[in-house]
Amino acid sequence: MSQLVIIDYGMGNLRSAQKGFEKVGFAAKVSADPADIARADKVVLPGVGAFRDCMTNLQEGGFVEPLLAHVAAGKPMLGICVGLQLLFSESEEFGRHQGLGIIPGKVVRFPAGMREGGEELKVPHMGWNSLSFTREAPLFKGIEAGSYVYFVHSYYGVPDDTAVVTAESTYGDVTFCAALRKDNVMATQFHPEKSQQVGLQILQNFGEM
Incomplete structure (x- = not known):
């Protein structure tokens, strides 16, 4: 049985991700021990809150090196x-802060003053929004284009190489990764563990890799 580890670095909705995996038949271990990442076959990196605080906690918890080693070894990793x-x-959240550097590019904020149908749109972008697939991805096996998933975010990633994008969504006049x-x-920028049946299918797809 392969070992699936959800990293507990104090910045994620860990229990609901763990329950999501359990619902689709995969035992997921929540761990604050970097050694567990080194042993894991698959790793999940959840995250809520500010980028700077998340990155600080990852560094101080000793997670960065084993995470990068996991990626370099070609083992599956899922960021949420x-x-x-x-x-x-x-x-660019609260100044400029360095990330893990696995995906060249930067994270930017939704612009203020976006409007839709005469209404000013709130930031964060929060709630259900549909997915448009840009290329085939094993994570979306069995999921139809236009499926709705649950988002909560004020920032989004802009990769230097758009070929890494597998799905887009649109908020106001911004189409984002x-x-x-x-x-x-x-x-995924959205939360699979909060996205009902579609989200459970995504977790199952990852678990089966």
Whole structure:
């Protein structure tokens, strides 16, 4: 049985991600021990809150090196929400902060004053929005284009190479990266664990890799 580890670095909705995997038949271990990442076959990097704080906690918890080693070994990794943003080179949230650098590019904020139908749109972008697939990805096996998933975010990733984008979504006049894949590294800006049946299918797809 392969070992699936959800990284507990104090910045994620860990229990609901764990329950999501359990619902589709995969035992997921929540762990704050970097040694567990080294032993894991698959790793999930969740994230809520500010990019800077997440990155600080990852560094101080000793997670960065084993995470990068996991990726270099070609083992599957799934980033969720801020877990997607941390993969980027840098973020402009509360100043400029370095990320893990797995995906060259930067994390930027939705512009203020976006409007739709005469209404000013709130930031964060929060609630259900549909996915438009830009290329085939194993994470979306069995999922129809236009499926709705659950987002909560004020920032989004802009990769230097748009070929890594696997799904987009649109908020106001901004079409942004909703999911990406670079080799064995996958990530979603939305929360699969809060996205009902569609989200459970995504977790199942990752678990089966």
